[in-house]
Amino acid sequence: MSESAGPPGDFDDSAAGEGKSQAGDGSGAAAEPVAGHGRHWLRWTALGVSFAVLASAGAGWWLYRKLDANIRTDTSAAAELKKYERERPDSVVHGAENILLIGSDSRAGDNRKYGRDDGGSQRSDTTILLHLAADRKSVTAMSLPRDLMVEIPVCHTADGTATRKQFAQFNWAFEFGGTACTIRTVEKLTGIRIDHQMVIDFNGFKDMVNAVDGVEVCLKKPVDDPDAHLKLPAGRQELNGEQALGYVRARKSIGNGSDTERMDRQQHFLGALVNKVQSNGVLLNPTRLYPVLDAATKALTTDPGLNSLKDLYELVRGLRDVPTDKVQFLTVPRQPYAADPNRDELVQPDAKRLFKRLREDAPVAVVPADRLKGDGGKNNGENNDATDTPDAAGPSPTPTYSGNNAAADPCKQ
Numbered sequence: 001m002s003e004s005a006g007p008p009g010d011f012d013d014s015a016a017g018e019g020k021s022q023a024g025d026g027s028g029a030a031a032e033p034v035a036g037h038g039r040h041w042l043r044w045t046a047l048g049v050s051f052a053v054l055a056s057a058g059a060g061w062w063l064y065r066k067l068d069a070n071i072r073t074d075t076s077a078a079a080e081l082k083k084y085e086r087e088r089p090d091s092v093v094h095g096a097e098n099i100l101l102i103g104s105d106s107r108a109g110d111n112r113k114y115g116r117d118d119g120g121s122q123r124s125d126t127t128i129l130l131h132l133a134a135d136r137k138s139v140t141a142m143s144l145p146r147d148l149m150v151e152i153p154v155c156h157t158a159d160g161t162a163t164r165k166q167f168a169q170f171n172w173a174f175e176f177g178g179t180a181c182t183i184r185t186v187e188k189l190t191g192i193r194i195d196h197q198m199v200i201d202f203n204g205f206k207d208m209v210n211a212v213d214g215v216e217v218c219l220k221k222p223v224d225d226p227d228a229h230l231k232l233p234a235g236r237q238e239l240n241g242e243q244a245l246g247y248v249r250a251r252k253s254i255g256n257g258s259d260t261e262r263m264d265r266q267q268h269f270l271g272a273l274v275n276k277v278q279s280n281g282v283l284l285n286p287t288r289l290y291p292v293l294d295a296a297t298k299a300l301t302t303d304p305g306l307n308s309l310k311d312l313y314e315l316v317r318g319l320r321d322v323p324t325d326k327v328q329f330l331t332v333p334r335q336p337y338a339a340d341p342n343r344d345e346l347v348q349p350d351a352k353r354l355f356k357r358l359r360e361d362a363p364v365a366v367v368p369a370d371r372l373k374g375d376g377g378k379n380n381g382e383n384n385d386a387t388d389t390p391d392a393a394g395p396s397p398t399p400t401y402s403g404n405n406a407a408a409d410p411c412k413q
Helices: 015-025 030-072 075-083 110-116 174-190 202-211 242-250 258-281 286-299 307-315 348-360
Strands: 095-105 124-132 139-143 148-150 166-169 196-200 214-217 221-227 230-232 235-239 301-302 327-331 334-336 340-346 365-367 390-392 394-398 400-407
Touching: 030 307, 075 174, 095 174, 095 400, 124 174, 139 258, 139 348, 148 174, 148 334, 148 340, 166 174, 174 230, 174 348, 202 286, 214 258, 235 242, 242 258, 258 327, 258 400, 286 301, 286 307, 327 340, 327 365
Parallel strands: 095 196, 139 327, 365 400
Antiparallel strands: 095 124, 124 139, 148 166, 196 301, 214 235, 221 230, 327 400, 334 340, 390 394
16 A cells, blocks of 8 residues: 555545455456455454453552552651751751651551561561662661660650650650651651651561562571571571561570661571562563552551552652662761660760761762771771771772672672
């Protein structure tokens, strides 16, 4: 045919006849039924394509609505924080974001298998301040020890009762006044404005690990911990969700039993999880991405600014090109508390220096603790010849802390 065919209703009968006779025996006889068949075939094809498009769009919309509905919103924390807006620090760098990640240790509901259900009371088992650089070329995750002694401001409990201002261990803030009290405590401690928060529960964490088909870790010694539901041989391991939960929460059966060692282990695991997601192309593969999103959204309780799939997608999309060696994990400079060695206190002025760097979106660097020189591996961020690295912004060095990044091989640490 010399011209393109139009829509099904405008199909050219004569052109169809000519095409058939030329493809036949050359007699020029027109085959009448062919044009009708052509019209019917095009109509059915158009209907089929339309149906497929509509079905795909409908399925996509249904999946979007399902994932969106998974996310729980903590409106009470937003309302509480609004009351104290004048006390909160200002954002310093436009475009940089600080997100507080809180792992809840509630034993209520499905989590009761991990300990006594005491009516749903909870403390923050893991708290990480996630700093996203304004240029989205780096991410720094700073762990805050749950046993760190801090000033907890006046907070309100679930029934509206006001607590007193007190000096206590950090994870009590979550029990006193939930997410809002934890955020205010972190902001007063660091001077860093918290833009968003996410609370993650146990079972959601397990499901996320299972959704990426497990995460690799490396064990120096075998582990047999009935309390953590964990029994593993030494060496390189691929942990499923249940094993991963036991691994990141165990204290007495792995390492020296300290909370600092446990935080280091959690940081290594999160780095391996990030590496697994990026290396397997999960973020660019809808088939693999959906189970991860389903597990993640079911696990999360967020502030109103992150409570939709669109908000979370925009957040993840901005981070998916960050190199894994620029996804860094560290613990706030700490040491045993002078009045009680079973608690922690900040190492100063190093902690203030780290807070200032994050607040101003300035770079920090991390290396494994055994590579720091002159402090016995203590995470204090002090400048010395072994830990100074050039700062592209000027002659002053970039402070280096003990930590790791997502590109690190767990068996070469």
